Amino acid sequence: KGPEDGKESPSEKILDGFKTSSVLSDSAREKIMFIHGKIADQDAVVILEKTPFREETLTELLSDSTLKLEMKNDIYNSYRLQAPPHLNEIKTTVVYPATEKHIKRHQRQESFLVEETGEDYRSITLPYIEKQSFSLQWVYNILEKKAEAQRIIFEDPDTETGFVLLPDLKWDQKQVDDLYLIAISLQRGIKSLRDLSSEHLPLLQNILQKGQDAIKQRFDLPASKLRVYLHYQPSYYHLHVHFTKLGYEAPGCGVERAHLLSDVIQNLKSDPQFYQTRTLHFPLRADDGLLAKFREAERL
């Protein structure tokens, strides 16, 4: 062993003077936390993340730890396990000195579930969308082959029922495990679920059927491996449909925002005005302008 053994480098003392200002965000599911604080009056961001279990240290972990009983019911027993520190490390990243940008990047935005009746849509949401007039130029560029033309996986050129299918930007196409494609309707002016009625059934059925066929052809994934859905609220107001691999927990596939296309089709078949009359629930982030409108209308 060398002469440095037992000595800590100054950098290993970096957190000794750390003062927490606030938790920027955290994920209980992923066991990660982003913390803003100060070290010697300068901003720092500390990222803590518990480490995954490793099969090769499992025997040691189970034999060298202490169990504390929490609950017993029938064959189910639950405990808190206290492990030797070296078998249960925490990945720690310190960004120091950190800029404003580093801090903002990790800041959590709370979400709120909004309840929107058909009337709320017409009196609150629709005027908001129309006033914003979000630019759809990038969508039209795709549809007109002015951009991303080489990324198109499949196209049906029918002006009524046609669409283009292309990989979502979140998917690197390196593996099908996290397959994520978007079908964009050629027909313009269908802003969202709320604009759909039974007249759109041929369009929706065409996207479902030909989208599934194209994915089977190109990626060898059958329909039984796909989750096909719309978002409400969508992130842009031009009709598009998400195709993600079943088993991949794609962002935005939760029940509070996603609507299975097959359910949408069934709903429109049983009630042509389903999406004009139904109360819909969806999450909005705290800084979303639409949330402010729901608050003003005392609907939250």
Next chain:
Amino acid sequence: KGPEDGKESPSEKILDGFKTSSVLSDSAREKIMFIHGKIADQDAVVILEKTPFREETLTELLSDSTLKLEMKNDIYNSYRLQAPPHLNEIKTTVVYPATEKHIKRHQRQESFLVEETGEDYRSITLPYIEKQSFSLQWVYNILEKKAEAQRIIFEDPDTETGFVLLPDLKWDQKQVDDLYLIAISLQRGIKSLRDLSSEHLPLLQNILQKGQDAIKQRFDLPASKLRVYLHYQPSYYHLHVHFTKLGYEAPGCGVERAHLLSDVIQNLKSDPQFYQTRTLHFPLRADDGLLAKFREAERL
């Protein structure tokens, strides 16, 4: 302190004789591992899950731990942090003795999306459920206060519309970020969504309303922070409703398996027989006996 201090109960020694057979599955993202092994020649399933970070112990965690430098690059520094065991516990669940079914349930498995018409339910799914006769004893233990009585958060004792609300075993109750509660109907014999009709509206509305109220009261979370839903297929065939925090991507909250309780209520109001007639989609794992039945019937 009482005379029992310092003594370990026999159940806290449960893992001393544990022999690992295999890792059934794990998630590096969620820091969870499912292990199959033997205790005294009987099968056991051990589930290890790292616990989320807690803001209230952060200062202690950062000051009482040791950092080991991994990498330095400009303002980015990364370390392994070794924490005091009591500040970095591992949630441990032991199912013992475990059946073949418990072992299979946690085995990594591909899933397939199944399309089930009302007729498929009656000819394939229902006979399968009835033949399996899954044990609901642990549910009845809870309803009869023979187990987990001290865990109950809220109870409405009405025999028709009543329910008990308690934390899901997946939730350690240390922070509300990953709040996960289950409302279990006192009424027996409602197997799933498929059994619901308009006569159950008072029960469902009661669970939604009083469940939300109890969570507001106890955890200070308003309804706009909650995702309230049923699973189809459920993991056990006794009516229960999931309450999870919006923003927490709880396992099983995806659109392919979850049904918002508020949508279920609307559906039953507009069509009392909605869930007897509607085609429903849900994922089944490759080793699920029900999937084999759908295959036999050439419905996959």
